[in-house]
Amino acid sequence: MITLFNMWHYIVILVVTLLYAGGVIGALKQPVKKLRVPMIISFSLIMLLVAGFALVTVDKYTKKVELYKFDNKRLLSIEKIVYTGIVKNEGNYEIGEVTLEIKIVNKAREMGKRASFFTPSGFADFFSGGANILYRPQNIVKTFVVAKNLKPGEAKSFRIYFDYPPYFKNVSQFAKVYGH
Incomplete structure (x- = not known):
């Protein structure tokens, strides 16, 4: 499937990337070392899901x-x-x-x-x-x-x-x- 991104797609990608970076930094500052990897994996999956839904939503409302x-x-x-x-x-x-x-x-x-x-x-x-x-x-x-x-x-x-x-x-x- 060929798709073209517009400025709204890039804004969504930027926001999700910043949230992901903040989550990973927060997980790395966790004092309990056993929780770092599960937190990073959980946050990665959640951000991947959010990015997928956000990009589909932007596609739906900007491409008429x-x-x-x-x-x-x-x-x-x-x-x-x-x-x-x-x-x-x-x-x-x-x-x-x-x-x-x-x-x-x-x-x-x-x-x-x-x-x-x-x-x-x-x-x-x-x-x-x-x-x-x-x-x-x-x-x-x-x-x-x-x-x-x-x-x-x-x-x-x-x-x-x-x-x-x-x-x-x-x-x-x-x-x-x-x-x-």
Whole structure:
């Protein structure tokens, strides 16, 4: 995953590094020598967790991307579906990678077929590899990188092709876009 840091990422890294340095110095000043190493390890793990959450939070609130003119067309001759659209950076910072997640759900229940959305798995599937020829998934999730290095205010168009299951009848489609 390619990601671009902005000034807020560097500020978070600086604050976490200063807190970590203060914690390590405090642990080294501990009069009981047996507690120094466990304190440093504990503080390292806590700061690593804080840094991870802080960087993800900064990413979420500084990298804003929107999806426009999202459309699909089904190509019956080759059993594929084509998605087209435009992604635009609505934030004030550059986005390294824009990811589009498309979820297609078959609503065969409304057609009276009573298809099961639950696929049982058990002990036997672990050894058989789960290779069931009759299994037809009722929902499909695909993820695509649709743009890279979007400047603030910049927009890019995209086109995605992927296989469309021929047994899908009445379909619901959901799309989410993420900036990293």
